[in-house]
Amino acid sequence: MTTTIKAAVCRTFGAPLEIEEVQLAAPRMGQVEVTLDAVAICHSDISYAEGAWGGHLPAVFGHEAAGRITGMGDGVTGFAEGDAVVVTLIRSCGTCPTCASGRPTICETRFDQVSHPLTDADGAAVNQAMDCGAFAEKVVVDARQIVKIPAEMPRDVAALLSCGVITGVGAAVNAAGIRAGQDVVVIGAGGVGLNAIQGARIAGARRIVAVDMTEEKLAIAKEFGATDGVLATEKSPWRGAMKAMGRGADVVLVTVGAIPAIEQSLRYLGRGGKAVLIGMPHGGAKAEIEPVILAAVGQGMIGSKMGDVVIQRDIPWMVDLYKQGRLKLDELISARWRLDQVNEAIADTKTGSAKRNVIIFD
Numbered sequence: 001m002t003t004t005i006k007a008a009v010c011r012t013f014g015a016p017l018e019i020e021e022v023q024l025a026a027p028r029m030g031q032v033e034v035t036l037d038a039v040a041i042c043h044s045d046i047s048y049a050e051g052a053w054g055g056h057l058p059a060v061f062g063h064e065a066a067g068r069i070t071g072m073g074d075g076v077t078g079f080a081e082g083d084a085v086v087v088t089l090i091r092s093c094g095t096c097p098t099c100a101s102g103r104p105t106i107c108e109t110r111f112d113q114v115s116h117p118l119t120d121a122d123g124a125a126v127n128q129a130m131d132c133g134a135f136a137e138k139v140v141v142d143a144r145q146i147v148k149i150p151a152e153m154p155r156d157v158a159a160l161l162s163c164g165v166i167t168g169v170g171a172a173v174n175a176a177g178i179r180a181g182q183d184v185v186v187i188g189a190g191g192v193g194l195n196a197i198q199g200a201r202i203a204g205a206r207r208i209v210a211v212d213m214t215e216e217k218l219a220i221a222k223e224f225g226a227t228d229g230v231l232a233t234e235k236s237p238w239r240g241a242m243k244a245m246g247r248g249a250d251v252v253l254v255t256v257g258a259i260p261a262i263e264q265s266l267r268y269l270g271r272g273g274k275a276v277l278i279g280m281p282h283g284g285a286k287a288e289i290e291p292v293i294l295a296a297v298g299q300g301m302i303g304s305k306m307g308d309v310v311i312q313r314d315i316p317w318m319v320d321l322y323k324q325g326r327l328k329l330d331e332l333i334s335a336r337w338r339l340d341q342v343n344e345a346i347a348d349t350k351t352g353s354a355k356r357n358v359i360i361f362d
Contacts, residue, residue: 001026003033007118007136008342009126011058013051016343017135022060022126025117026071027140032079033071034087034141037155039134040064041342041349041357042163042191044280047257048129049346052282059127060118062135063089066149066158067361076143084153085146088162088311089130092144104144105306135342137361147315150323156336156358157322157329160191161315163306164356165329167278168195168255170307170314173203176251176276180204183245185268187211187232188256189221191332191356192278196253198327201225209241209249211268213352220355224328238267249273257281263288266299274300278307332356 003024008017027033045061047053065087069079079085091111092104099107111131117140118126118133126133133139149158168191172178184200186193189212200208201224209228210221218229228244230237242248248270254261257279265275266289281287294300307314321327334354337345345357 002119003138005137006339007060007133008062008339009058009060009120010049013049013057017049017346019340019342021121022136023119024136024138024140027073029073029075030143031073031140032069032076032143032146033138034065034067034085034146035070035138036065036067036087036134036136036361038066038159038361039359040159040162040164041345041359043349044130044163045135046346046350047280047282054283055129056127058120058124059129060133060136061129063087063130063132064159064163065132065134065139066155066162069146070138071140079143079146079148084149084151084155084158086149086158086162086315087132087134087139087141088145088147088166089132090145090306090309090311091131091142094144102310103308104310105308135339135359137339147311149315149319153319156333156360159358160329160332160356161318164191164332165195165318165327166309166311166314167307168192168197169199169202169318169327170309171253171255171276171278171304172196172199172251174308174314175302175304176253176274178203178205178251181206182250183207183209183247183270185209185211185241185249185252186221186226187252187254187261187265188279189217189226190255190352193253193255194221194224194332194355196255196278197221197224197226200251200253202321202326207245209244211237211241223331232261238264241268251276253278255279259285259287266293266301269299271297272299274302277301277303333358336360
């Protein structure tokens with residue numbers, strides 16, 4: 001049995017998405033159907049749709065969503081139809097070595113990336129990209145990808161928890177392990193960057209220096225917890241950051257996928273500091289570093305996928321912080337759009353001025 005839904009379909013990399021009616025299969029063992037109320041636009045969706053990392057076409061992108069459960073397959077426990085949930089791209093088996101050690105974002109199990117619940121009007125397979133395909137009215141996903149949220153929580157706000165918030169806050173708290181009193185630099189004050197700033201603030205950082213291209217974005221960064229701001233357009237922006245901190249940083253969080261930002265991140269570090277790479281450059285892009293410096297002064301560079309979160313643990317924690325007023329979410333939304341405006345919303349996101357654009361479903 002299938003359900004007809006509307007979705008924004010990518011048929012050619014780099015071309016506008018097309019609003020089509022597609023068929024969504026019923027949930028199978030361990031799966032749930034979620035009728036979406038909101039989905040935010042992440043830069044990863046845009047990069048995928050531009051062909052930055054390859055993939056199968058046609059495809060439906062979108063992975064930062066919230067809605068309510070409207071169908072359940074066999075074997076699903078802990079949920080009921082009508083539950084309000086967030087939908088994430090983090091599909092994990094729960095039993096492989098990385099999952100069992102608390103790192104489900106890098107699950108080692110290889111899932112089927114070809115067979116998906118979507119087909120088009122001609123019966124041809126449509127890829128449910130990133131195991132979500134949330135630029136659509138409904139999704140069918142594995143039950144391990146969802147987390148219950150309070151029924152009264154606005155869905156547009158809740159959707160942000162699915163990626164941008166957990167990636168930024170999680171990178172600061174989980175991957176970087178920021179401790180009270182440490183000094184932090186956040187390169188990039190976009191959607192993920194603002195949440196990395198919030199994560200550093202929540203973790204108790206002493207100084208949080210935001211680095212971005214415009215004064216406007218630096219001002220916004222201070223609203224989210226940055227103590228100082230430095231323009232990336234300066235000749236040597238790391239000098240301004242070190243002046244603000246009085247020393248080199250303990251942690252640099254690189255939230256953009258720009259190669260120059262990655263290469264320069266080590267310039268901000270103090271002895272024993274580490275750079276955490278969060279933003280993802282296009283496939284094949286290369287960066288140059290001088291490794292002798294890392295070895296000589298005990299510095300490090302690591303990657304962080306999706307904030308190294310355990311969604312069943314971290315999303316309820318962040319919901320509680322939001323309810324307490326300690327985590328800003330409403331302020332992250334720049335504008336709300338309809339599904340048929342998805343290309344306009346993407347274009348607006350690509351300008352770099354938006355924090356998060358959110359598509360709302362009626």
